[in-house]
Amino acid sequence: xxxxxxxxSALVMWTKTNVPELSKVSVLMKQRTKVEETLRAMQHAxxxxxxxxxxxxxxxxxxxxxxxxxxxxxxxLDHRILIDEDCTQKxxxxxxxxxxxxxxxxxxxxxxxPLMVEWWTKVHHLLIQQNIxxxxxxxxxxxxxxxxxxxxxxxxxxxxxxxxxxLIFSAGVGDILEEVVRQSRVFHPNVHVISNxxxxxxxxxxxxxxxxxxxxxxxxxxxLLHAANxxxxxxxxxxxLLGDSLGDLTMADGVAQPHHLLTVGFLNDQVxxxxxxxxxxxxxxxxxxxxxxxxxxVLKFITSGGGHAK
Ligand code: TMP
Ligand code: MG
Numbered sequence: 001x002x003x004x005x006x007x008x009s010a011l012v013m014w015t016k017t018n019v020p021e022l023s024k025v026s027v028l029m030k031q032r033t034k035v036e037e038t039l040r041a042m043q044h045a046x047x048x049x050x051x052x053x054x055x056x057x058x059x060x061x062x063x064x065x066x067x068x069x070x071x072x073x074x075x076x077l078d079h080r081i082l083i084d085e086d087c088t089q090k091x092x093x094x095x096x097x098x099x100x101x102x103x104x105x106x107x108x109x110x111x112x113x114p115l116m117v118e119w120w121t122k123v124h125h126l127l128i129q130q131n132i133x134x135x136x137x138x139x140x141x142x143x144x145x146x147x148x149x150x151x152x153x154x155x156x157x158x159x160x161x162x163x164x165x166x167l168i169f170s171a172g173v174g175d176i177l178e179e180v181v182r183q184s185r186v187f188h189p190n191v192h193v194i195s196n197x198x199x200x201x202x203x204x205x206x207x208x209x210x211x212x213x214x215x216x217x218x219x220x221x222x223x224l225l226h227a228a229n230x231x232x233x234x235x236x237x238x239x240x241l242l243g244d245s246l247g248d249l250t251m252a253d254g255v256a257q258p259h260h261l262l263t264v265g266f267l268n269d270q271v272x273x274x275x276x277x278x279x280x281x282x283x284x285x286x287x288x289x290x291x292x293x294x295x296x297x298v299l300k301f302i303t304s305g306g307g308h309a310k
Contacts, residue, residue, distance in 0.1 A: 021297030026289035030279045038262050038283070039298065042238045043305035045259065047162040050302060051233050053251045054242040056170035056177050056195070062147050062290050063244075063268035071144050073172030073180070073195075074123060079140040083130045090126055094119055102216055102245070105273040109217045109247055116215040120171070124196070124209050132206040134175070134198070141179040148184050151292035155299065156181075160188035162303055165232045169222065169251045170195040171214045192233075194226045220250035228254035240302070242295055244268055246281055264295055 017036040022029070029035050042050065054060055057072040064070060071078070075095075078088050098119035101112055159166045170177055174195030181187045199208040214222045227233060237259035239252045244266040252261055265282030266289065267274060278285045286294055 017301070019294075019297045019301045021294045022284070024289070024294065026287045027294060028275070028279050028285040028287060029283065031283070035262070035283050038260050039301055041260050042240075042262065042302045045238050046305060047164050047303040049236055049259070050238045050240065051165045051167065051236040051255070052159060052240045052242070052299075053167045053169055053227070055244060055248045055251065056168050057172045058244040058268055059242050059248070059266055060148055060152065060168065061180070062149050063266070063288075064290070065145070065147050068145070071146050073170065073176040076140055076144040076146055076176050076180075077127060077132070077173065079136075079143065081136045082132050082140055083127070087126050087130055091123055094122055103270050103274070105270065105277060113215075113217045116217050117213065120196075120213055120215045124213070128206060128208060130206070132198070134200045134204040134206070137175055138179055138183070141176060141183055146180050148180070148186075149290055149292045151296050152184065153186060154296050155292045156186035156188060156191070158296070158299055158303070160186075160190050163190055164303070165230075165236065166191050167227060167230070167233060167251075168193045168195070169219060169227065169248075171216050171219070172196065173198065190232075192230055194222055216245050217247040219247055220253045223251055223254035226254070227251070228256065238302075240264070240295070240298065242266070243282075246277065249281060262298065264298070 017039050019039065062070045077083060078091060098115060101107065101115050104112070156166070168177065168191065170193070172195060174193055174197040177195055178187065178193060181191065194214070196214050197210045198206050199210045201207045212221070212225065233255070237255065237257055239255055239258055239261045241249070241252050241261060241263045243249065243251065249263060252258065263282045264284045264286065265278050267278045267285050267287050271287055275287070284294065
């Protein structure tokens with residue numbers, strides 16, 4: 001079949017930005033055209049100009065599996081080889097009180113911020129009293145039921161193959177996060193982690209948490225303090241950002257002179273209440289989508305163009 005020139009070029013444009021995964025029913029986009037323009041620009045610049053910044057809990061890990069919530073890195077610590085029954089009860093009470101605040105659509109990040117500091121501080125204080133042994137963390141992870149989103153291997157492996165840095169930026173527990181990624185066999189050399197790391201004494205017993213506390217709504221500070229100085233991320237002005245909280249949007253604030261930023265938000269919980277704010281804030285919103293299909297499709301598109309790898 002032959003088409004007039006105008007139709008032909010429209011078809012070329014369409015096929016050029018065709019990411020079939022964006023047609024999934026789970027996908028919401030306020031400005032599809034803008035997303036497509038950004039995708040084309042990022043594809044043109046290629047893998048050599050790209051970095052990926054991702055949240056961990058409930059972004060790279062699944063939200064639920066077989067009707068059960070998948071544990072966050074903090075919740076993986078809820079194992080009898082690490083903490084006692086009393087600590088479990090107290091951590092659960094704190095979760096039940098503060099988590100609804102974290103995801104409350106009627107409060108601003110500024111309003112939530114001091115309460116998040118309170119939550120994390122109380123939990124870390126409880127954990128420090130438990131004499132947690134570093135040697136026991138791997139077993140706790142193995143027995144926790146934690147699971148990364150379907151298609152995670154493709155995501156991690158493709159980034160490694162193309163030598164695109166993946167910065168995992170988490171308000172969870174770094175030691176646990178690393179163990180989850182290691183046990184999933186995807187801790188490739190291009191993976192960098194910014195998170196709350198445990199500080200162990202000479203006997204391998206938890207005594208404190210290192211550095212500045214990272215919680216869901218102060219990732220901007222962490223980005224400016226840590227990510228901005230990571231040499232592997234320099235000279236890569238295009239960012240694919242993945243998160244599940246509005247606070248995750250500030251994870252790219254440490255990128256010097258960003259050219260193109262494409263944000264993907266997983267909307268896991270309180271869908272109706274939060275849909276509007278997520279669609280306003282993220283370029284692509286994935287509603288109750290437990291897979292990496294869309295990030296993988298986007299990544300395949302961006303990295304399959306003529307842009308040169310470094
Ligand atoms: P993230 O930045 O990797 O998503 O990690 C932060 C998540 O951890 C956040 O959504 C709340 C969750 N969390 C718990 O599940 N239990 C806890 O005790 C704390 C302090 C946080
Ligand atoms: Mg998260």
